[in-house]
Amino acid sequence: MPKIICINDYEGSRWELNADSGCTLMEVTVNNNVPGIVAECGGSCSCATCHVYVDDLWLGKLEEATQEEKDLIEFLDAARSNSRLSCQILLTDELDGLTLHIPESQE
Numbered sequence: 001m002p003k004i005i006c007i008n009d010y011e012g013s014r015w016e017l018n019a020d021s022g023c024t025l026m027e028v029t030v031n032n033n034v035p036g037i038v039a040e041c042g043g044s045c046s047c048a049t050c051h052v053y054v055d056d057l058w059l060g061k062l063e064e065a066t067q068e069e070k071d072l073i074e075f076l077d078a079a080r081s082n083s084r085l086s087c088q089i090l091l092t093d094e095l096d097g098l099t100l101h102i103p104e105s106q107e
């Protein structure tokens, strides 16, 4: 059961969430009411309202983003090199401790 750490740097908030392997990162944050993760499309990779910044230490441990995900991120004003769509990140036990930051524009 991986633990996920969400940080809102702008408000100084931090959440430690217990996740089930096989869930997406978006599902875990939405189910725990983390502000800023809206997920309007329900995880079908078409809205980008589940945008997060993945801590640099964890980026290389994730599956590479699909072209579809990259295309959506490209249109975000707040996109950075560590941007990902949380609905496209499948959680595994190896991701225990995964740390993400909530973009300011989604507060």
Ligand code: FES
Pocket: 026, 038, 039, 040, 041, 042, 043, 044, 045, 046, 047, 048, 049, 050, 051, 085, 086, 087, 088
């Ligand atoms: S929930 Fe819509 S793109 Fe992730």
